[in-house]
Every structure is written in structure tokens, then in C-alpha cells.
Amino acid sequence: MHASAARLVTTLVALQLCPDVLGGPQHQPFVLNADWRLRLTQVQNFRWEKCGxxxxxxxxxxxxxxxxxxPIPGDxxxxxxxxxxxxxxPPLQAVVTLEKKLGDIWIKLPCVDDIGSCTYKDICTDLDRLIPPGQACPEPLQSFDIPCHCPFKAGTYNLPTSQFYIPNMDLPSFLTNGNYQLKVELSIGDQDLACYVxxxxxxxxxxxFW
Known part of the structure; x- marks a missing residue:
């Protein structure tokens, strides 16, 4: 998993299906150039529920x-x-399904550069790439003795009220505005571990324009 992809998932940034916009004086449709970027400015209406x-x-x-x-950027x-x-x-697998609401239906979005509806075969390995073993876990995890590498022992993990700063985030050109649902299913082999939306x-x- 790329570091940018991990940060997007962590902050619940999502994909949108349609890359076309209306433009020009006659409002003719055109496709955004793949090099054009979008910048996330706001995430709202967050909620979650258990599945499974x-x-x-x-x-x-x-x-x-x-x-x-x-607000993005912001605290x-x-x-x-x-x-x-x-x-x-290990191997701790995460199956992520990202959908966007279009009208009354949810449309599944593809996996593009490790963002979207992707299967991460072993997030333990991904964590080791993002935070090399031997390197201290980032704050506030370190202060509250919360591990950032596998194995995660059986038990309870509590992160008390903590503040994070989210910097500017540039997104691929096919990401725009909308309502999303992100389903995450964790498993080890045939053993299902967790399911949340x-x-x-x-x-x-x-x-x-920036």
C-alpha cells in the first residue's frame, strides 16, 4: 500500500466514479486531463456501523x-x-469496498493505485513499509502504548481524545464531491475478524485553481 493511499484511507478520503465535467461556453462535456488534480477541502457526515x-x-x-x-487542511x-x-x-488481509451514491443506488468504485475497492493481502507488511520496524510509532500511539506493527495481541486498545493535523491532500482527477460508504473486512486465512462500514x-x- 502506498503511503498516500494509506493516508487517504485513514482520513476517509473516497473516490468518485464519474470523471467528466461540463465546460466551455457551450457547456460541452470534456474529460479532465489525468495530470489535473483535485484537492480535498472537507469531509463531513461521518458515521459508522458494524456489519457481519x-x-x-x-x-x-x-x-x-x-x-x-x-476542514482539510485542519485539526x-x-x-x-x-x-x-x-x-x-500476518497475513492480515483487508478487503476494502468503496462505493459512491448516485441517486438511490450505490456504485462500486474500482481500485486505482491502491485507492478504492482494493484487497490488501497483508496489511502487516504494509505497516512495516510505512513505519520501518525499529522505528518508534508515531504520536499519539507511542504515548498511549498502542502498537503500530503486527502482531496485535488480544486485548483492548484505547486512544483517548487526541488531536491530529491533516495537511493538504491532492487527489487524482477522477475524485470529486459526493456521498460514500467504505466497507472494511479483516481476515486471517479462513477466519473472519471484523466488518465495518x-x-x-x-x-x-x-x-x-489553487
């Missing part, structure tokens, strides 16, 4: 993210409590 059976071993007990909307305050009844060890809206503007 109640017997799954890894659970989110509580999660709070403020403010709503979240976000969050708290999370999660627990697992079994150790999370995150709902949110994003607002982005063309970086060409």
Missing part, C-alpha cells in the same frame, strides 16, 4: 471524530476504543 455476525473477534467499541465538517479530534479476542497476525461525504476542488 456479532461473534466476530475484533470490534470497535466506540469512535468519535470531530468537528463535523472536518481533527478523535477517540477510539477497540478490542480483539484473538491476536492479529463507514459513511461520509467529501468536498474537493480543482487544484488548478
Amino acid at each position: 455476525p456479532s461473534s466476530l473477534p475484533a470490534v470497535i467499541k466506540s469512535m468519535s471524530i470531530e468537528p463535523d465538517p472536518i 481533527v479530534t478523535c477517540s477510539v476504543s477497540a478490542a480483539t479476542t484473538m491476536a492479529l497476525t 463507514f459513511y461520509f461525504s467529501l468536498h474537493a476542488e480543482s487544484a488548478w
Whole structure:
């Protein structure tokens, strides 16, 4: 997983399906050049819910993210409590399904450069790439003794109310505004671990105007 992709997923940035816009004096449609970028400016209406059976071993007990909307760039305050009844060890697979709401239906978006509806075969390896083993976990994880590498032992993990700064984020040109749902399913082999759906809206503007 690329570092930019991981940051987008962490901050719940999503894809949009349609790359076309209306332009020109006659409002003729044209396709944005692939080199043109969009800049995320706002994430709002965040909520989450559990999917799958109640017997799954890894659970989110509580999660709070403020403010709503979240300005980008800007500060976000969050708290999370999660627990697992079994150790999370390699290969820890994450199947991510990203959908955008168009009218009354949800449209599944493709996987593009590790962003979108992607399968990450082993997020333990991805974590080792992002944070090399032996390097200290970033704050505030280190202060609250929350690991950032596998294995994650069975137990409860609590992140008290903490503030993060989210910097500017440039997105591929096919990412624009809309309502999204992001489904994340964790598993090790045949063992399902967790299933959650995150709902949110994003607002982005063309970086060409910045």
C-alpha cells in the first residue's frame, strides 16, 4: 500500500466514479486531463456501523471524530476504543469496498493505485513499509502504548481524545464531491475478524485553481 493511499484511507478520503465535467461556453462535456488534480477541502457526515455476525473477534467499541465538517487542511479530534479476542497476525488481509451514491443506488468504485475497492493481502507488511520496524510509532500511539506493527495481541486498545493535523491532500482527477460508504473486512486465512462500514461525504476542488 502506498503511503498516500494509506493516508487517504485513514482520513476517509473516497473516490468518485464519474470523471467528466461540463465546460466551455457551450457547456460541452470534456474529460479532465489525468495530470489535473483535485484537492480535498472537507469531509463531513461521518458515521459508522458494524456489519457481519456479532461473534466476530475484533470490534470497535466506540469512535468519535470531530468537528463535523472536518476542514482539510485542519485539526481533527478523535477517540477510539477497540478490542480483539484473538491476536492479529500476518497475513492480515483487508478487503476494502468503496462505493459512491448516485441517486438511490450505490456504485462500486474500482481500485486505482491502491485507492478504492482494493484487497490488501497483508496489511502487516504494509505497516512495516510505512513505519520501518525499529522505528518508534508515531504520536499519539507511542504515548498511549498502542502498537503500530503486527502482531496485535488480544486485548483492548484505547486512544483517548487526541488531536491530529491533516495537511493538504491532492487527489487524482477522477475524485470529486459526493456521498460514500467504505466497507472494511479483516481476515486471517479462513477466519473472519471484523466488518465495518463507514459513511461520509467529501468536498474537493480543482487544484488548478489553487
